[in-house]
Amino acid sequence: MVILDGKKLSNDIKNEITEVVSGMKDRGEKVPHLAAVLVGNDGASLTYVGSKVRACERIGFESTLIHLPETTTEEELLKQVRELNANDDIDGYIVQLPLPKQIDAQKVLMAVDPDKDVDGFHPTNFGKMSLEMETFVPATPAGIMEMLKRYKVDTQGKHVVVIGRSNIVGRPMSILLSKKGNPGNATVTLTHSRTQNLEEFTRSADIIVTALGVPEFLKASMIKDGAVIIDVGITRVVDEEATRGYVLKGDVDYDAVKEKASFITPVPGGVGPMTIAMLLSNTLLARKRRS
Numbered sequence: 134m135v136i137l138d139g140k141k142l143s144n145d146i147k148n149e150i151t152e153v154v155s156g157m158k159d160r161g162e163k164v165p166h167l168a169a170v171l172v173g174n175d176g177a178s179l180t181y182v183g184s185k186v187r188a189c190e191r192i193g194f195e196s197t198l199i200h201l202p203e204t205t206t207e208e209e210l211l212k213q214v215r216e217l218n219a220n221d222d223i224d225g226y227i228v229q230l231p232l233p234k235q236i237d238a239q240k241v242l243m244a245v246d247p248d249k250d251v252d253g254f255h256p257t258n259f260g261k262m263s264l265e266m267e268t269f270v271p272a273t274p275a276g277i278m279e280m281l282k283r284y285k286v287d288t289q290g291k292h293v294v295v296i297g298r299s300n301i302v303g304r305p306m307s308i309l310l311s312k313k314g315n316p317g318n319a320t321v322t323l324t325h326s327r328t329q330n331l332e333e334f335t336r337s338a339d340i341i342v343t344a345l346g347v348p349e350f351l352k353a354s355m356i357k358d359g360a361v362i363i364d365v366g367i368t369r370v371v372d373e374e375a376t377r378g379y380v381l382k383g384d385v386d387y388d389a390v391k392e393k394a395s396f397i398t399p400v401p402g403g404v405g406p407m408t409i410a411m412l413l414s415n416t417l418l419a420r421k422r423r424s
């Protein structure tokens with residue numbers, strides 16, 4: 134069994150980007166500038182946005198964090214988005230999800246300039262991805278593709294079962310893995326909460342991608358020997374003994390499943406760090422396209 138080490142890979146990718154950025158600096162060029170908009174004080178969102186800002190600093194990007202109160206109205210957020218679109222110094226930005234309930238997330242994502250949409254969530258970019266055109270690919274699916282590529286996991290003609298049909302992970306993942314290419318050329322089944330007999334699918338899968346958010350959902354009895362397991366779930370579970378008062382749990386019953394798997398991603402240290410690395414990579418692409 135091989136552990137797909139997202140922490141290490143993301144460091145490799147960040148080092149590669151650092152090299153490119155230092156070349157830009159040497160030539161007196163503008164370095165990439167990423168902005169993140171965070172609305173409210175959700176604990177996990179604060180952690181993720183903090184990691185993104187720290188990663189920017191480490192690799193020599195400029196970064197701006199725009200932190201708005203929980204009570205922000207949709208109109209106020211749309212105004213912020215329009216300002217970022219118009220600000221020539223910002224190469225790319227993200228609006229951290231989830232948003233408070235008074236705000237229609239779809240409306241906000243539609244207002245982001247597709248050329249600055251480094252999350253790849255705008256319909257234009259999602260469409261381009263689906264049509265196999267060059268674009269910003271959503272960071273989590275892009276990170277998984279990069280992991281499969283760098284570990285040379287064979288996806289050609291394999292049966293992939295994706296669990297979860299979200300717009301940011303499950304659905305784009307199903308599209309990317311069925312595309313021509315390497316990784317790609319897989320036969321994909323996209324399963325979700327209404328799927329009947331889920332276990333019949335998971336037990337026949339060569340590769341399983343779980344993006345559910347239900348801790349330890351995928352049991353060893355649900356997979357076949359030698360399956361590749363990609364765990365996108367990351368849930369904070371209360372644990373009084375832990376220093377932060379919680380532990381992070383993936384969607385996979387890791388200790389038992391790893392005994393049967395050929396490749397597996399840990400949580401933490403798997404898909405999460407790759408997401409950040411690919412966001413940085415998209416921001417570098419945004420800067421290059423604008424110059």
Ligand SMILES: Nc1nc(=O)c2c([nH]1)NC[C@@H]1CN(c3ccc(C(=O)N[C@@H](CCC(=O)O)C(=O)O)cc3)C=[N+]21
Nearest residue numbers: 180181227228229230231252272401402403405406408
């Ligand atoms: N507009 C937008 N774009 C996103 O890309 C986006 C988002 N909203 N909302 C939330 C999800 C989730 N996400 C993660 C990023 C990094 C880790 C990560 O680095 N996780 C670490 C652990 C972090 C911790 O300690 O909590 C790990 O798995 O090792 C996890 C999850 C990005 N998302």
